Amino acid sequence: MFPMNLLSIIAMTGFLLLMFTCKGEAQQTDSPQSVTVMVGEDAVLPCFLKPPKDATKMTVEWGRPDLKPRFVFVNLDGQEYSADQNEAFRGRSSMIPENLKNGDVSLKLSDVRISDSGRYRCYFPREKKEYFTELVVGKKITYSIKPFSSY
Template sequence: MFCFSGQSQESDLTQTIISMPGDDVVLPCHVDPPQDLSQFTVEWGRPDLKPRFVHVWHNQKEYLADQNKVFKGRTSLFNDKLKDGNFSLKLSDVRHSDNGRYRCYNPKEKTEYFIQLLVDLHHNYRSSASSPAVSLSGLDVSSSGVMLDCSAAGWYPEPEMFWLDGDRNIMSAGPAEKSTDPDGVYTVSSRVTVEKRNNNNFTCRVQQRDVNQSRETHIHVPEDKPTKNIHNVTISHVCKISFFCYCFLLKYMRN
């Protein structure tokens, strides 16, 4: 549990709290030595949000006029504990979007402490995040290269996706496309055009640096690439269509 002190201006440590979606969680914060906080202005905030305010105590009462709307009706203090220096925050009905770094701040003393809330990162989403699915999508006519597609679903928090060549060098593929479902869970996809090389092995990698999670899928493009196959398929389709047209025309002329 973090605590304020008259000498310390800022904590060098961040305490981590792990919660599951739908749970209620307490973010701890208190002063040491104990003092009556009901007479102070004390603020809970999320620096990455606008407005940043999660819950504020001011003029001996809760002040929620500037509260970020995503927390409306879900935050509360232990009012009977304020006189003992306890400014812990209760966050109800935890959501995926609550994942983040929270600041407990006393403006008068200019002291602040941080809590990192991780929502479901070490449970459901570590197991439900899919490995990237890689497929050959066709030919790039302008470069005669082969287009590879990659997609992965069920990732949270936001992942990054990139391609590696056979020597594990990052390839230029442009920014990945990302979308979220109503719970804020990510689906990410990317396309890259590759040229014929001595080693036609490629890797699509998805990773989350903050939680040290990554998955990757490898694909080998044949030496002759799928160019020949794709051309053969196209010619085959043209031949079939021509044959049916010929049969139809012949039947029509006989009638």
């Protein structure tokens, strides 16, 4: 068995690594991104058109292939389309309208939950381009250390 101090150090190190890892607004590249946030925070999953162009009237699909229905957020020709949206994301997913002119179609998820963890797909149907981002959601850990008392 490990002494209590060592376990505390290991737990705290793991927590700090999770807490201070990438918080989300990184540039999308051709390789998958990873975004890490804590439960209850907002997450921005990056996705950018290359070369940058106005996306205000484009169709952009954000989805999770493992869900039914898979759509997290759909921007259909410049309008939010929620008919096929997964219920778990209603009212919590959006794109930032003022960023669309610059080709920034990043997804904002509000009040993130553990169940939001997973692989997200940013897809441009007309261009047949897709990008993936992995969302990792951590739980805030609270614990107390009681002093060791001898019997």
